[in-house]
Amino acid sequence: MNKDIHKDIHYNPVPFNPRILAAEKCSEDSEFKMAYDALEDEFVALAALLEARIAAGLTQTEVAKRMGISQPVLARIESSLGNKNHSPSLNTLRKYARACGLKLEIRMVKPERNDFPCTCVKEESNPGS
Numbered sequence: 526m527n528k529d530i531h532k533d534i535h536y537n538p539v540p541f542n543p544r545i546l547a548a549e550k551c552s553e554d555s556e557f558k559m560a561y562d563a564l565e566d567e568f569v570a571l572a573a574l575l576e577a578r579i580a581a582g583l584t585q586t587e588v589a590k591r592m593g594i595s596q597p598v599l600a601r602i603e604s605s606l607g608n609k610n611h612s613p614s615l616n617t618l619r620k621y622a623r624a625c626g627l628k629l630e631i632r633m634v635k636p637e638r639n640d641f642p643c644t645c646v647k648e649e650s651n652p653g654s
Contacts, residue, residue: 571606573623582624591624592617 551558574611578588602621605611613621615629622629 567606567612571603574603574606577622577625577627581627583625588621588624592620 531535539653547561553559578585583632585599585603586596592599601611602617605613615631616646619629
């Protein structure tokens with residue numbers, strides 16, 4: 526095969542920032558914003574997994590091997606956080622953290638006033654009762 530066939534084709538990547546795209550869609554579409562906001566904790570959890578793996582300098586294959594699972598299973602774990610029907614168990618998250626040389630820590634924090642994007646969730650008027 527002639528290697529010069531593609532010499533005039535130039536790769537010009539298209540810049541893509543999902544955060545900017547989501548911000549634009551949220552400002553334009555209130556239904557999109559509600560759905561996006563409802564998934565915030567899943568996005569934060571996914572970011573934490575990916576940041577842990579990348580900071581450890583590990584590939585999915587390496588983390589999977591340390592966890593005793595296959596790479597496709599690990600890929601499903603990482604992608605499952607956006608799917609409320611198939612979230613990983615605490616035990617799986619612990620194994621993932623250990624595989625990255627970390628310890629799993631879960632915190633609950635008081636939400637900001639605007640953290641409740643829809644009117645179906647209201648702050649309690651008397652939180653002590």
